[in-house]
Amino acid sequence: MTANPHQAELAERRRALRAELQGRLPGETLPMVWEIGCGHGHFLAAYAAAHRGELCVGVDQELDRIRRAVRKQERARLTNLHFVRSEAGLFLEALPPGVVFKAVYVLFPDPWPKRRHHKHRLLQRGFMHAVADRAGEGTPFYFRTDHEPYFRDVETMLQQHPDWRLEPWTEWPFELATVFQVRAEKHYSLVAFRR
Numbered sequence: 001m002t003a004n005p006h007q008a009e010l011a012e013r014r015r016a017l018r019a020e021l022q023g024r025l026p027g028e029t030l031p032m033v034w035e036i037g038c039g040h041g042h043f044l045a046a047y048a049a050a051h052r053g054e055l056c057v058g059v060d061q062e063l064d065r066i067r068r069a070v071r072k073q074e075r076a077r078l079t080n081l082h083f084v085r086s087e088a089g090l091f092l093e094a095l096p097p098g099v100v101f102k103a104v105y106v107l108f109p110d111p112w113p114k115r116r117h118h119k120h121r122l123l124q125r126g127f128m129h130a131v132a133d134r135a136g137e138g139t140p141f142y143f144r145t146d147h148e149p150y151f152r153d154v155e156t157m158l159q160q161h162p163d164w165r166l167e168p169w170t171e172w173p174f175e176l177a178t179v180f181q182v183r184a185e186k187h188y189s190l191v192a193f194r195r
């Protein structure tokens, strides 16, 4: 019998995710364009259509959003695009060995504006270490938000991060306004590169 049912559930989720990813990304895989918190998949579906030679994977923890994203992928018959329901940290842990990132995008992550909720924010120093472990030298990380305080905090964190070099004015190679970008009055973007 398992002492902690939550731990057992997490272990099972990790095992299932590992099996799903092994099945979807078998053997030698191309470096992956990874979008975290992809929502309904607008950005990555458009990106994958414009870059059919690149392996693109979007993750979101909400099942209904992933279902809508998968419908886009199927309608457009994009064989280079996968949407996976997963929490981002769990996805990183479950990635098959040898899979590395070509680029990482985080667009309009939940800002958790109250100070006591900052611990729930996705972009933290430790998380960026884990992303860096799967990124080769020069791999870009693209971040965009409409929440200025979150933007400034991430900017400061990356300025001080041993694994990333901030180059905020680098032009983005691909643009498509996401659902949240369309709603936002203003947004802030940065780019950092793996050292």
Ligand SMILES: C[S@@+](CC[C@H](N)C(=O)[O-])C[C@H]1O[C@@H](n2cnc3c(N)ncnc32)[C@H](O)[C@@H]1O
Pocket (backbone or CB within 6 Å): 036, 037, 038, 039, 040, 059, 060, 061, 062, 065, 086, 087, 088, 089, 107, 108, 109, 110, 122, 178, 179, 180, 181
């Ligand atoms: C504010 S929405 C932005 C969606 C989309 N990127 C856009 O710009 O329209 C944030 C998304 O991140 C997802 N999300 C939040 N935390 C996550 C995590 N730790 N792992 C995976 N997805 C996450 C949410 O489910 C939600 O779909």
